[in-house]
Amino acid sequence: MSEREGPSGSSPQGSEKDGNARTAPQAMPSGSRASSYYANEPIQFRVRGSTIIGASPPKFVTLEDIMKVAHGMQNMALAHEIAMGTDFKLEPFEPPDNSYQKLVKETMHKAYFDILREQLNSDPPEYKQALVLLEDVKQGLFSILLPRHTRIKEMIEEVLDADFIRQQAENNSLDFHKYASFVVDLMAKLAAPARDEMIQNITKLTDTVDIFRAILETLEVLKLDLANTLIAMIRPHVQKESVHYERAKFDDMLKVSEDGLKNTREWLLRHIDKTGLTLPVTDQNIIRNVTAQTLAKAYLELLEWDGSHEYPETVQLDAPRFSDLGMRVYRLILTASLLLLSPNCATDSQAQAQTHKQKLKEKLFILLDNTSSDTQLHTILPSIAEEVILVTEQLLESLHQEPLTSDTKELIRTQVISLRDPDHRVRQIVRQRILEFLKVILICAGGSRQIPVGLSTFTRELTSISGTLLRYVMHNKAVFTKHYMDIVAEELSKG
Template sequence: MSNQRAEASSDAPADLPCLERIESPTGSPPTTSLSSLMELENCVSNLSLAHEIVVNGDFCFEPRSDPNNRVKEIVHRAFWDSLQEELNRQPPNYNHAVVLLQEVKSVLGSLLLPGHIRLRAQLDEVLDMELIRQQVEHNALDLHRLAEFIIHTMASLCAPVRDPEVRALQDLEGPVELLRGIFHVLGLMKTDMINFTIQSLRPHLMQQAVQYERAKFQQILDKQPASLENTTAWLTAAASEEASAFTAPPDCPITDNQGILSPTGVLNRAYMRLLRWDPQDQKYPETVLMDRARVDLLSQRLQLLVLEASVLLLTCTLLQGSVPFPEGFVGKLRQSVTALLEGSHTREADLKTDLLGVGEKVLQEVTEAVSTHGARALPQESQDLLRGQISDLWRHNNPVRTLIGERVQGFLLAVLQGGPAKRSPELSFPLGLLSAELAELGTAFGRIIHFNRAVFGPFYAPILRKLLLLPGEAETGEDSR
């Protein structure tokens, strides 16, 4: 799930009620009740779901929609057609309608908070099921009056985003149409309540999920002691890379007693390596496997930003002083570059072709800018140079692409280290134009890493101890958490 949403209902349509006991052959299996969805113990017991809730700040449930399932659609329509036939009889048959009203009352009751004392009393008074059954016996049931109360109650309980749907219910006239609409909107309100609860309890879920995931991973290690083999290789490579970043003598070991490396620094370097991971390399660290798809997506976004910034830097550097840029030129140029590069950075074969198109578009934008200001046209030699420089960005070792990539990596590393992103020196031109996107990417990456560090810190500590300290030296492992 990413930006991710989960389906909060069973296979039954959203506007089909849960009929526990109904004789009609056109009925439907019960849908998942709110209580079963809201049991956080069940959520936390599901490793993937608990992890998604904690790591993905945008996680939410959505009602399931399955428009391709014709069987469910037929059953769905048959249920409401059957109810319509029952209410059209003389006298009307309200048996199933009473069951639906009972379920409406149950759902509304589940949406009430402890402070809704007066509303709960009104619900019990108006939807008094014993009184409703007596009214049915005397053919005195007023479904429209009850529906008005139900809609009014829904309006007082629903989130503001549901106000239009609730107001639309007031325009429905037929009792079946009303009930069907009510169940549809109640389904949306149940989902809203679930998502509200998840958001409210996310901080409390954090520690619970940390302990749960850590315990589950320990069980895996108990059965398969070699389950940290890839993680060890990953941290070892990061330690070597971190050591090379220091100006220490070549023969200075990474376990030097002067402590030139810290567990935190090596671990942050290891996390940064995930953003440059070869997609074909299957030796992904076991401790980050659950987030691999999420990190890969961030890596793709990162590469797109690097390409955008590289094109802007090449263009503006070549044209600086020779072509007057009108106001908004760079912003418009960036929008064009983004549109042309979207998606291509994940397929290197296509990137070559796409960059040729980017070069032509850039030159077109430049020509229009020059024409607008009546300046001299860009020499053909300069046009060919810019076109060639942009097309050469497909190479991973392209100097400009490498430079921008290092600056972005430095920015993200500062985010992991807790440095304020706004004061990061790496956000000079052209990265300043991408500051909002970089901040968003850094926040998403930081959330993943923070949780991973909290869960697996105790597993990283002994590996880092062996990598960074002399034999027998004490190490608490706290730096790796």
């Protein structure tokens, strides 16, 4: 690759083994003994949104079998996250403030550089920790190289040759600044342009210990840059292969589980509609149609999951996604209901009326942004009522019309606050229309559909939600349709 092609390096060591963490060697005690910068604590990378399915071990299963399955499911979770999460990335793991882990990390890093400074300032200078430092820098540089960077690796080996550096230390001729300049220049060539300022700041430092501290910290950032760049590069391949991979790993789990589809079966059976069917049913076309109808209703239940049932095993990996999407649907229902209850001001300008609706809609979405339950809704509705009144009066003023009367304001407040009732007529109508719209999208697998009556102002939001939902569902069905059809077929085969 050209040295400016992007954040470069190899993936974090060990990522191929456990998917979301790399464990470094155990730390050496601080003090007179030299210790490695990378040995202070396990270097961990947090994987956003990853969920691991747990399997209940049946009788007569070896521990080795269970470990293999757990390991496979963890890899499956990582592959699924890469395939499904368009914004998926690794993030640096930072222990919580005031935690024991954070205290240990800070103490060990401080001790590492304190020992280095103390040894370099002694008379004559001692280079035991310095040799460890340069070896750490060398390994850090290797970690941001790709396999094809053989020439660069050879150059690093030549310049940071451990035996030659040791000889320089023994002869008291070790030139730290020369090595620092070499490392900084190389990082500048390998890093993405976005890291130029970070690397440039290193060149402004004058203290030897501060320079190498900044170098090691920057190498960790570049290592993470590379990992995320590689993830973006392999995502198309993972998306292509993940269906087969997830299906195989899930089937491995089923082999060592007493009933790995128990929750999934209960989930589907709640939504099977046998109306008009003559049981038992063996026709595959009927089974396929019933499965499609059943799944559409079952997936919609995930958007309003109340926790009264165990979550289906086959959608466990996407539980956070369905929950987040469900919150979007919930807020859309509330916003649309509020907009329908808001007063319409008489105006001859369709554009002006639409602008008013758009302005109010955006304000309502902002006010409801953190609302995730009716309890929270109850608290915020009075403020929303005042906002509706304010926006309405601003429109009336622009139209040179009379302001709202006290009675009208009180009526608006009453209507808005009444939406706290989940069975409110307007709220239920809006909910029914939105869910029916999403159901049709799921059954027909997309296509052009008319926006429900009264919701044209929310075309963009409905399109975004339905597209996201369809993406989740299509992937899930591609992996697990056989299991879903088997469950439906078994139920319809009963007389």
